[in-house]
Amino acid sequence: MSTNKGYLGAVYMQTGSATTFTTEACTRVTATRYQITATAKQYWDKATTPSVFVDASPVTNVSFEYLGGYIVFTEDPGIGTAVTVTGKYYTVSQVAGFFDWSLEMSADMLEVTDLGDADREYVPGLLGYSCTANWFWGDSTFFENLSDNVIVVCYVDATKRYEFFARSSGVSTDTPIDETIKEQITFTGNAEIYYRSA
Numbered sequence: 001m002s003t004n005k006g007y008l009g010a011v012y013m014q015t016g017s018a019t020t021f022t023t024e025a026c027t028r029v030t031a032t033r034y035q036i037t038a039t040a041k042q043y044w045d046k047a048t049t050p051s052v053f054v055d056a057s058p059v060t061n062v063s064f065e066y067l068g069g070y071i072v073f074t075e076d077p078g079i080g081t082a083v084t085v086t087g088k089y090y091t092v093s094q095v096a097g098f099f100d101w102s103l104e105m106s107a108d109m110l111e112v113t114d115l116g117d118a119d120r121e122y123v124p125g126l127l128g129y130s131c132t133a134n135w136f137w138g139d140s141t142f143f144e145n146l147s148d149n150v151i152v153v154c155y156v157d158a159t160k161r162y163e164f165f166a167r168s169s170g171v172s173t174d175t176p177i178d179e180t181i182k183e184q185i186t187f188t189g190n191a192e193i194y195y196r197s198a
Contacts, residue, residue: 018045042069050087098135
């Protein structure tokens with residue numbers, strides 16, 4: 001049985017307004033997944049739907065992962081084709097790092113039992129998740145930005161991690177006389193959560 005020690009995490013905030021990018025090159029990750037090549041432009045504006053081009057022709061058989069700048073095709077566009085994208089991105093900056101975290105994911109279960117059924121029956125409803133993280137207090141960032149939309153990255157090891165948009169929904173500051181000042185932040189997931197391994 002393999003075991004892993006805990007790893008750290010980080011919180012990023014968007015700075016400024018969204019900036020337009022035009023026909024940016026994308027890198028093939030898998031047969032149906034491409035990522036914008038410019039690393040500085042990988043956090044996309046969720047209010048803007050990107051436009052995707054394959055060999056300069058527009059395509060619509062795609063979905064997007066705005067966090068990370070990924071394009072997901074319904075079918076392989078083919079090795080050697082030029083995939084480009086136009087949209088808007090945010091510049092982000094790290095505002096905090098934390099030394100431990102807890103991530104809870106859940107799904108609402110909706111009862112669909114019919115009259116006369118011998119057993120209860122359920123179907124999944126909405127998915128949700130929340131994260132609690134602890135960091136050494138440094139300033140009033142989270143107090144001043146409570147409820148703001150942020151990007152949270154929770155590392156499982158040096159490369160594997162969970163990434164998601166969230167809102168900071170609670171802050172608790174602990175000031176023991178014999179220890180360093182710590183702060184616990186609660187994040188509520190806002191849109192999809194992604195597990196990344198590279």
